[in-house]
């Protein structure tokens with residue numbers, strides 16, 4: 385379970401640019417939840433992920449992953465149990481390393497410190513995993529990842545993240561930079577892996593329909609607050625129009641996320 389308790393975060397404190405993004409922020413995510421997150425511009429979605437990943441440290445409050453207090457834990461220690469995928473398809477893999485070496489790095493992470501080597505059986509395992517992506521990558525184990533397309537790289541990043549068996553998956557608009565066909569492929573792989581490996585997942589998207597269709601819980605954020613938290617039957621019956629109207633009712637203002645409104 386993920387718990388963020390009474391957390392406050394201020395950027396540039398004590399300067400003219402002081403910006404309190406979160407004030408006594410609380411959020412609990414249950415094991416196995418697939419939470420989609422939408423929100424207006426500057427709502428704090430990426431900063432929420434940065435707090436969870438340890439990229440930023442809160443002024444006060446507590447962050448716990450599976451019962452462990454990680455509030456002060458540095459990013460590199462949390463990275464062992466958190467899988468994060470960014471919008472940039474080049475960010476999750478090393479261009480100048482082969483597919484098999486990239487995959488090995490993540491497999492080692494999944495074995496949590498045990499010494500394992502790259503042998504015939506592992507190569508066969510990688511081939512089988514890659515075959516599932518249905519992109520012909522199973523025959524390219526020795527190719528440098530820099531030779532792959534953006535869609536192939538993002539699919540590989542996703543697969544590698546799964547190999548590391550993370551306790552928490554953070555998807556930060558991970559299909560936004562892909563063309564529609566590749567975005568669809570990567571999304572469908574995402575839903576497959578989340579279900580197959582029961583991954584606790586949080587996904588930021590600007591595509592409101594996507595946020596409605598995927599996952600078991602939807603959060604809408606605005607100005608550092610969760611203004612809507614919808615699950616179960618209510619989520620199944622949502623529409624983009626209903627969401628936008630609910631937001632306006634609660635906040636007494638128009639929903640402002642240019643990308644979200646354009647992607648309807």
Ligand SMILES: Nc1ncnc2c1ncn2[C@@H]1O[C@H](COP(=O)(O)OP(=O)(O)OP(=O)(O)O)[C@@H](O)[C@H]1O
Nearest residue numbers: 395396403405423424425426427428429430431432
């Ligand atoms: N490193 C930083 N230093 C100073 N301010 C920051 C930093 N990171 C984020 N902020 C500020 O925190 C607020 C929330 O930003 P954040 O990027 O989390 O929003 P978001 O919901 O992801 O927005 P968008 O949908 O526009 O990407 C904004 O006011 C932003 O300017």
